[in-house]
Amino acid sequence: MKRSFTRRTLLRGLGVSMALPWMESIPVWADEAHASTGEAPLRFGVMFSGNGFHKDHFWAKGSGAEMETGQVLAPLADLREKMIFIRGLYNAEALKGNIHSSQTGNLLSGAALSSGGEIRSGTSIDQIIAQHNSNQTKVPSLVLGCEKSNPSVHKNYSMLYSSHISWSSPTTPTPLELYPALAFDRLFQEGARREDKSVLDAILADAKDLRANISESDRRKLDEYLESVRDVEQRIERAGKRGEMQGWKPPLAGPNMARPADGIPQDIAEHMRLMCDIMVLGFQTDATRVCTLKLNNDHSSLRFSNLGIDYMIHHLLSHQESDDWLKVNQFFLEQVAYVARKLDASQEGERTTLDNSLIMFCSSMLTGSHDATKLPVILLGKAGGKLETGRTLDYLDQPNRKMCSLYLSLLDKFDVKLDAFGDSAERLAEV
Incomplete structure (x- = not known):
């Protein structure tokens, strides 16, 4: 008997499962709404x-x-027709502390924050969408x-x-996953961690059965996809052997402390790129439809030796309007x-x-001078x-320029209909 492959069956092996990218031979997605139309879901x-x-160089027009x-x-630059540059939005509550x-x-x-060390x-918005779609993917968020x-107080x-x-929730920051390997496992692994076998090795038999039942173009797509997963696996393995935190720099010629545990790449560029790849794989495989990638903290202590800028941490560098600061800015936009x-x-x-995605960069x-009166926002994807892309929208002189108005408009795209969110009960015009 021919096996029937669907989004629900996935590719499976001992202790692992891996969803597939869209294929013309398998026009089905995990939830019933998309299964009936064959359309890809929204991420x-x-x-x-x-x-x-940099205060002089974050702008767009036309x-x-x-x-x-x-x-x-x-x-x-090459993505201008698939992006929206938004100027002038702000959160009123964020102006109260000015730090x-x-x-x-x-x-x-857009919520009011408790002070005095209380959380x-x-x-x-990402968790509102994740909770709305919680039963549709392996990893809701x-x-x-x-x-x-x-954890300190400032x-x-x-x-x-x-x-x-x-x-x-209002009292629960969503835990961050800093380890690329653990993020990768969460998308593809089931049960206890296996030390001796990769995800791809575990599902190759299933993949072989699938290849016999799909078109030639889908076979090429499957091969390219499996190769990209293998590449991420190998890079995670190499990166995990190089040290602990990429922001840590030893103050002595030799160590005066125990060696940090393996797991997080020492190289900040490699760490960020791995996390970017995992985000892409999560969306491509429909293992998740909601992903938040925080490239660094606000008040960050990262250094950028990969850019030849190792004399000052990120936070202090942000108070300069230098060429090095611009170079760091561009490094983040490259991700x-x-x-x-x-x-x-x-x-x-x-x-x-x-x-089929909506990516918000913010x-x-x-600027590094703590100007939160007009927040930087870029949307990518249709x-x-x-969403109509290839636009610049300026709300600085408009009566409604709340970030939460933007969020209400974005929530509508995901069929999450709210009367109000944060400090707004009004959608943002033109979004």
């Missing part, structure tokens, strides 16, 4: 970098292929980070606010561009995975055809 991603950007951008956005933690903990919720914010949480606000943008290009290279019928301040 939501948030990418965040703290400390803002539309479509003729859109002009400042130097910070140069890495996104990093008080401007970051409510970035995705209270609001459920973030993947929350990734590239810098450890900071000027009467917990620094956990600077460390978390995703909140599962966003990398995710968008990989999603755009993945075809799902007539659209790409990027077309920071909790426009939200399954629900």
Whole structure:
């Protein structure tokens, strides 16, 4: 008998399962709504970098292929027709403390933050969407980070606010996964961790059966996809052998402490790129439809030796308007561009995975001088055809310029209909 392959059966092996990218031979998705139409589901991603950007170079004007951008956005130049640049939005509650933690903990919720060391914010937009779609994928929400949480208190606000943008409830920041291997396992592994066999090795027999029942073009797509998974596996294995935290730099010629545990790449560029690849794989395989990737903390202590900039931590560098600061800004935008290009290279019928996604890139301040009166926001992807891209939108002089108004509009794209969210009960015009 021929085996019937569907999104629900996946590829399976001992202790693991792995969903597949869209294929013309298998036009079915995991939930009934998409199964009936054969259309790909909509994904939501948030990418965040703290400390803002160079004050002279974060801008865009015009539309479509003729859109002009400042130097910070140069890495996104080839994606202009698939992005929306938004200027002028803000969170009123974030202006009260005027420090990093008080401007970051409510970035995705607009909620009032408790001070005095108490932890209270609001459920973030990514988790609202994840909770709405919780039964449709293996992992309802993947929350990734590239810098450890900071549990201290700064000027009467917990620094956990600077460390978390995703909140599962007003009192619960969603745990960050810093280890690429563990994030990878969460997407593809079932049960206890296996030390001696890769995910691909475990499901190769299932994959072989599948190849016999799909078209030639889908076979090529399957081979390319499996190769990309193997590449991520191998890079995780290599990176995990090189040290603990990429932001840590030994102050002595030799160590005066025990060696940190394996698991997190020492190289910040490799750490971020691995997390970007895992985000893409999560969306391509339909293992998750919601992913938040926090590239660093606000008030970050990362250094950028990979850029030849190792004399100052990120936070202090953000208070300069130097060429090095611009170079760091562009490094973060390169991660966003990398995710968008990989999603755009993945075809799902007539659209790409990027077309079937809505990726928001943001920071909790426009510049390192703590300017949160107009937040940097970029949207990438067409939200399954629900969003017109290739535009610049300026709300600075508009009566409604609340971030939560944007969130209400975005929630509508995911069929999450709310009367109000955070501090807004009004949708944002033109989104």
